[in-house]
Amino acid sequence: xxxxxxxPSPCFRLFLAPFFSQEDAPTMSYGPTLPSVGGIxxxxxxxxxxxxxxxxxxxxxxxxxxxxxxxxxxxxxDCKMNLxxxxxxxxxxxxxxxxxxxxxxxxxxxxxxxxxxxxxxSVEPLSTFLDFIQHEYMIDNIMLLLKGTLSGRDxxxxxxxxxxxxxxxxxxxxxxxxxxxxPKGYADLYQxxxxxxxxxxxxxxxxxxxxxxxxxxxxxxxxxxxxEIEIIKASLQKFWLEDFYAFCEKLGGDTxxxxxxxxxxxxxxxxINVTLNSFGTALNEPSIRASDRxxxxxxxxxxxxxxxxxxxxxxxxxxxxxxVSQFSQYAPAWQVHTSGEGKSIDxxxxxxxxxxxxxxxxxxxxxxxxxxxxxxxxxxxxxxxxITECVLQGQKGSVNEFVPIFSQHAPWRVKAQGRR
Amino acid sequence: MSSYMxxxxxxxxxxxAGWSEVLTNMSPYGWGSFGLAFGLSLSVIGAAWGIFLTGxxxxxxxxxxxxxxxxxxxxxxxxxxxxxxxVIMAIVLNGLMKKPEGGVEDGAFVEGWNWGAMYFAGxxxxxxxxxxxxxxxxxxxxxxxxxxxxALADAQDPSLFxxxxxxxxxxxxxxxxxxxxxIIQSNNCQFPYDVA
Numbered sequence: 119x120x121x122x123x124x125x126p127s128p129c130f131r132l133f134l135a136p137f138f139s140q141e142d143a144p145t146m147s148y149g150p151t152l153p154s155v156g157g158i159x160x161x162x163x164x165x166x167x168x169x170x171x172x173x174x175x176x177x178x179x180x181x182x183x184x185x186x187x188x189x190x191x192x193x194x195x196d197c198k199m200n201l202x203x204x205x206x207x208x209x210x211x212x213x214x215x216x217x218x219x220x221x222x223x224x225x226x227x228x229x230x231x232x233x234x235x236x237x238x239x240s241v242e243p244l245s246t247f248l249d250f251i252q253h254e255y256m257i258d259n260i261m262l263l264l265k266g267t268l269s270g271r272d273x274x275x276x277x278x279x280x281x282x283x284x285x286x287x288x289x290x291x292x293x294x295x296x297x298x299x300x301p302k303g304y305a306d307l308y309q310x311x312x313x314x315x316x317x318x319x320x321x322x323x324x325x326x327x328x329x330x331x332x333x334x335x336x337x338x339x340x341x342x343x344x345x346e347i348e349i350i351k352a353s354l355q356k357f358w359l360e361d362f363y364a365f366c367e368k369l370g371g372d373t374x375x376x377x378x379x380x381x382x383x384x385x386x387x388x389x390i391n392v393t394l395n396s397f398g399t400a401l402n403e404p405s406i407r408a409s410d411r412x413x414x415x416x417x418x419x420x421x422x423x424x425x426x427x428x429x430x431x432x433x434x435x436x437x438x439x440x441x442v443s444q445f446s447q448y449a450p451a452w453q454v455h456t457s458g459e460g461k462s463i464d465x466x467x468x469x470x471x472x473x474x475x476x477x478x479x480x481x482x483x484x485x486x487x488x489x490x491x492x493x494x495x496x497x498x499x500x501x502x503x504x505i506t507e508c509v510l511q512g513q514k515g516s517v518n519e520f521v522p523i524f525s526q527h528a529p530w531r532v533k534a535q536g537r538r
Numbered sequence: 539m540s541s542y543m544x545x546x547x548x549x550x551x552x553x554x555a556g557w558s559e560v561l562t563n564m565s566p567y568g569w570g571s572f573g574l575a576f577g578l579s580l581s582v583i584g585a586a587w588g589i590f591l592t593g594x595x596x597x598x599x600x601x602x603x604x605x606x607x608x609x610x611x612x613x614x615x616x617x618x619x620x621x622x623x624x625v626i627m628a629i630v631l632n633g634l635m636k637k638p639e640g641g642v643e644d645g646a647f648v649e650g651w652n653w654g655a656m657y658f659a660g661x662x663x664x665x666x667x668x669x670x671x672x673x674x675x676x677x678x679x680x681x682x683x684x685x686x687x688x689a690l691a692d693a694q695d696p697s698l699f700x701x702x703x704x705x706x707x708x709x710x711x712x713x714x715x716x717x718x719x720x721i722i723q724s725n726n727c728q729f730p731y732d733v734a
Contacts, residue, residue, distance in 0.1 A: 174598065
């Protein structure tokens with residue numbers, strides 16, 4: 119009579135361990151046991167086909183020559199002709215004339231189709247990983263619906279504007295705007311509607327956090343109501359980032375190494391943006407900074423804990439610059455922001471993100487290419503919207519201010535290789 | 539039947555005097571047959587492992603880049619070659635295994651039976667089978683991983699195919715080492731089947 123579970127011998131660990139799941143403590147939004155991702159000799163069992171699909175999709179990014187032709191266009195019809203030869207051509211061919219919003223809708227629709235195809239072909243743990251990518255867009259859609267009702271837009275308009283990667287059931291989406299915009303309203307919204315959705319977990323944490331804050335204040339904070347929607351969004355994104363980070367860490371291997379670094383920089387970007395956007399709003403009040411704004415900073419990232427403690431005390435742009443410049447990886451971004459060339463810190467962050475995401479495609483047998491593909495496609499869509507807007511408005515001077523993707527002539531690549 | 543050698547103190551019904559008695563009482567024909575089985579099955583495991591590693595990537599990459607389909611089947615063929623080495627070795631070893639018809643009477647080997655040759659052949663065939671089997675497992679996995687990367691790289695940039703193929707060729711050479719050593723080793727092995 120031996121133990122119930124056989125103790126793993128070296129033979130088991132070497133050959134068979136990749137096939138068996140690891141017993142883990144129950145975690146946030148996925149089950150207690152997580153199948154192993156696998157190393158180079160076992161990854162392809164479950165994920166080989168899907169990974170090679172996404173790597174094939176990597177070919178569809180617009181190249182330097184495509185961007186060159188697009189920036190030379192004088193009218194949107196020329197743009198449509200040039201786009202017709204790219205991967206996006208099929209999505210645009212049924213349109214009589216294009217416009218920046220139409221291009222954006224078509225490109226996002228194509229990205230969603232491809233992503234949902236990947237999702238349908240995936241198994242655990244990749245399917246949970248892809249679900250996490252979709253949660254971000256679900257949060258965006260919830261906020262769109264909540265904000266939309268505050269400004270009195272029609273529910274059908276809002277649903278047509280929702281991001282296709284973050285769709286809920288039709289009935290769920292239609293019922294979101296019917297709840298009132300108050301703490302009790304949000305609690306009701308969670309109990310009735312959101313508790314069954316994948317992002318219900320984040321909403322419940324948000325409610326717990328704000329109940330705690332209200333309880334400690336002893337009274338309703340009227341001053342915060344006008345920014346409450348932004349607080350909700352920032353909180354949900356914070357919880358999503360932390361959950362995703364914990365999941366990637368649990369996956370281990372190359373996936374953890376690459377994804378955790380990407381998510382850490384994302385958390386820092388989130389913290390800096392929350393701070394930057396709070397200037398001039400009620401969230402910047404000294405009494406509220408230290409408690410409410412600080413609660414919005416994620417607990418992952420290079421800035422946590424010391425940087426976020428400093429950020430919680432920042433009151434204006436100069437103080438923010440002083441704090442950000444102390445961190446060597448963000449000081450250049452702040453310099454771009456204050457350099458007066460018309461670029462903001464967002465542009466600097468986009469460039470840095472693209473450089474990091476391109477690296478995610480380097481190694482084989484991990485999940486980072488899936489996340490990287492979605493984010494790089496988003497950047498490409500931003501580029502296309504920028505270029506078509508510039509062409510539409512006739513501003514040829516600024517048409518080249520986009521971030522090239524997988525380009526040998528990208529500024530960071532040129533600098534890194536020491537070329538001119 | 540109790541047995542002990544060298545005046546040992548074992549008095550039970552089934553006693554072994556030591557490992558030498560355990561090993562020498564295992565039939566050389568058993569060793570030989572297991573060698574044959576290991577040679578074949580481990581080669582097939584290696585080949586199958588390599589084929590699914592490279593095949594899954596090939597199928598997915600060909601969705602967006604159909605031109606890579608035919609060229610990259612070479613990776614699958616390299617993996618299949620390791621299975622063929624296993625089959626060749628199994629047939630060669632099977633030819634060496636001979637039934638001891640002339641040398642057995644009433645369930646025992648007769649006087650003058652070439653015990654040395656029998657034991658040598660048993661161990662030799664076992665080890666030849668292991669040589670081929672284990673090297674083919676390594677070779678199959680190596681070709682599989684390299685073939686998977688080759689398919690993905692070819693889908694991005696066609697000029698990479700031949701360069702990565704060279705990696706695969708070196709990987710499949712590992713299987714050839716196994717079969718060469720196995721054949722040389724099993725050449726000396728002759729199961730006696732009659733008293734000369």
